[in-house]
Amino acid sequence: MVTKTGAKNRRAKRAEATVEKDLGKGLDVGTAFIYCAEREKGNIVFRRQRDAFFNIEPGDFTKKMLNKINVKYIEKDGSLYVIGDEAMEMANIFHRELRRPLRKGVISPSEKESLPMIELIIQSVIGRPKCKGEIVYYSVPAAPLDADFDIIYHENIVKRFLEKAGYTPKPINEGMGIIFSELADEEFTGIGISFGAGMVNMCLSYMSVPVVSFSLSKSGDWIDEQVGIALGETASRVCEVKEKSLDLTNVKTQSHIETALAIYYDNLINYVLKSIKQEFDNNPKLPRFTKPVTLVISGGTTMPKGFLVKFNKALSQVKFPMEIGKVKMASSPLHAVARGTLIAAITDQERLEGGPHPSV
């Protein structure tokens, strides 16, 4: 017999189960890194994996060695691929370029043969769903302004990977991810800019609705390539220096690679600001903002010391059609997009369950 208290109990139990399970995940499939964000016992856990391969001679001895030093590999069609950070280190030791399946923020249709590996990597970062059809929001770049390529392919292929793994995938604009992560206190109104590896993604949001968004196909990779060309270095080597030691406040005393990096950083920032201004100026649908708009920057390319100072200096030279208020760095520039996608996923998941939500 079904009693009222019985129903109540069940509801309470269900609510409990929901809290325990912490449903909903966020995934940021970037050009250089794949990030996953999820909740575990009330904490947020991020996972970050470099999506790069380096092809080495296969052999049992090699595999044993790799196992011993805990280097991750995939063996496919008689080839051995070291993956992740170690792939980059090896590429630099051998003075060769890394294999990067994603270019300019998207999986390229010409990388078909590495698709199974990308799928495996994505699955291993996100793990198994906590329940069948768990919602996962994954970031997709906005349409590029300065290049013609297909983001639909990328969007759909990631969707398929996630469906196969048992999730309910939902795409979200990368810039919106930053807004969700960083601008809850400003009613999700503001500008989010992600300086990633393959692209810069920008989104202007008004009350949680994206109004303008686009991407540009120059960012960290472009800097690495340009500096590499200028100095006759491989891009991987430049990248390693950039990530390990670049300090933009103090390049004069550093190596020629760092000096060159700083020049390209300036160039990139100006290019991005100029493009944003142009898009804003030409957009007849720009909302009228009554308050100054907050701008958040994020992404791996903003990591070097001194980036924000450089950015602010360049920003003071440009006049946007709206007043820019605070300019801030995301609380964790590497994880902001993933965090935003997690927020979107939890929101959906809890709305779906309709039930009570965990304590605030």
Add this chain to the structure above:
Amino acid sequence: MATVKDAIKEIKLFFRFDLGKKGTIIQVTPHPGEWKVLVEATDTMWDSTKDYRIIHERNIYEVDIDKQLNIEGYRRVGRRGKDGEIEEFSYARSIAKEDRSLNKNMVKEIAQEIAKNIPGGIGIRVREKGGMELPQTFIDPIEETQMNYNFDRLGEVKKTEQKVDKAVERLKAFKKTKRK
């Protein structure tokens, strides 16, 4: 008074922001009080008969824009065939004639409806490599490849005690008001 140049600019914006695609102007014909503009744009759709496949179709639209730069109507009138020739839909133009009374709002509504059905959303651009080659994207079923690997879960782990509950609650509130 608006010039042809203004009209072209306006139509490009209309395509970009209302229809969510890039329009290339291929012909402008002046008419009393308005221009008729032929625009080529790439539409993307799923082939529902075969899974995994996206079709890109280059369609020709005819747009009426008056001298105040109001878009009065717009319709698909043809398609770029594989041979590069434009195939005109003969029925389209005759309907178009009766269509004239379409008011602006309706056009907008229809446009937005169409934009909604384009996977990928606003602002898609599809590469136009030289010639008339139609880019087609096939998403093959990933063949079950034999792979050996020495890991289970991947990724450098970072735990934070930072909460997301507040952001979630606020976002929920926005979604609620939007639904009404």
